[in-house]
Amino acid sequence: MKSCFLKRSLLTLALMALSLANPLAHAEGFITRLLNHPVPGGVAVVDLGEGTSAPDARYEGKPVLRIREDDQRWIAIVGIDLKTAPGRQQLLVNGQPLAFTVESRHYKEQHIKIKDSRKVDPLAEDLKRINREMAEQNSAYAVFSPDQPSNLLFDLPVDGPLSSPFGLRRFFNGKERNPHSGLDFAVGAGTPVKTPAAGKVLLTGNLFFNGNTVFIDHGQGLISMVCHLSEIDVKKGQVLPRGAVVGKVGQTGRATGPHLHWNVSLNGNRVDPSIFIGRYTP
Known part of the structure; x- marks a missing residue:
C-alpha cells in the first residue's frame, strides 16, 4: 500500500x-x-x-x-x-x-533567370520608388488590430499545386537576394484569388517587385499578402468575409510567369504560410 x-x-x-x-x-x-x-x-x-x-x-x-x-x-x-x-x-x-x-531548420536554394535586369539591379530612380514602397509595406505589416482572427486554419487562396516553398535562398541571375518570404502557387492567369480568413484590406497597389498587391489584416498582427496579380478587385479599408475574391492571378512585378505569391506575417515577421494550412514539413 x-x-x-x-x-x-x-x-x-x-x-x-x-x-x-x-x-x-x-x-x-x-x-x-x-x-x-x-x-x-x-x-x-x-x-x-x-x-x-x-x-x-x-x-x-x-x-x-x-x-x-x-x-x-x-x-x-x-x-x-x-x-x-x-x-x-x-x-x-x-x-x-x-x-x-x-529549433534549427535548413532552407534550400533557388536560382532564377530574370530578363528585366532592373528587377535584379535597380536603377537609382527605381531605388527611390522601392524604398518608398518598402516603408508602406512595413507600416502595413506592423498593424496590430484588437480583433482575433476568424480562423487560424487558413483556407487556400487558390486551388493549385505549390511551386516554390517558403524560405528558399534565392539567386536572381546568379546574385543572392532576399529569401523567399511566402508560398508560390502554379496556377493560370485570371484564376480568382480568395482571402484565407476574414479581414480588412490594409494596402493595395502596383509595387516594383510585387506587382499588383493586396495586404489583408486578419487581426492581432496576423497579416497576409498576395501579389503578382493581373487585377485587384478590392479597395483599401474594405472589410472582407472569409473566402472573398480579392483579385486574379497574373504576372506583374518580378515574375517569370503567371503564379500567385502568398505570404503571412505575424507580429511583423514573415512566417511559413504552410503552417497555417496544415502542410508544414520540417
Whole structure:
C-alpha cells in the first residue's frame, strides 16, 4: 500500500516538474498542434496560463497574438523571423520574461533567370520608388488590430499545386537576394484569388517587385499578402468575409510567369504560410 502511494506521489511530482519545464505542457489543443513549429521563419506557441483576461505579451518589443486554447488557458502565437538563430528566445508577459526555444531548420536554394535586369539591379530612380514602397509595406505589416482572427486554419487562396516553398535562398541571375518570404502557387492567369480568413484590406497597389498587391489584416498582427496579380478587385479599408475574391492571378512585378505569391506575417515577421494550412514539413 505504501509502495503504491509512493509511486503515485513520485509520478505526480514528475508530471509537475515536466509542466514547469515545458510551457506547452498544458496547451496541447488543436491550435498548438497546428501552429507550434518554433524554427526560424516559423511559429512558437507559448502557454501563458489561466486567467479571466489575456495577459500582455510582447516579443522583440511588439505585441503578439493571444487566444484561449480550448476555452481554457491563454496561449501566445509568436512569429519568428527567418534570420533568428536557434536557441533561447523570450517573451515579456506582463513585464516578466518567459523563455521558449527556437529549433534549427535548413532552407534550400533557388536560382532564377530574370530578363528585366532592373528587377535584379535597380536603377537609382527605381531605388527611390522601392524604398518608398518598402516603408508602406512595413507600416502595413506592423498593424496590430484588437480583433482575433476568424480562423487560424487558413483556407487556400487558390486551388493549385505549390511551386516554390517558403524560405528558399534565392539567386536572381546568379546574385543572392532576399529569401523567399511566402508560398508560390502554379496556377493560370485570371484564376480568382480568395482571402484565407476574414479581414480588412490594409494596402493595395502596383509595387516594383510585387506587382499588383493586396495586404489583408486578419487581426492581432496576423497579416497576409498576395501579389503578382493581373487585377485587384478590392479597395483599401474594405472589410472582407472569409473566402472573398480579392483579385486574379497574373504576372506583374518580378515574375517569370503567371503564379500567385502568398505570404503571412505575424507580429511583423514573415512566417511559413504552410503552417497555417496544415502542410508544414520540417
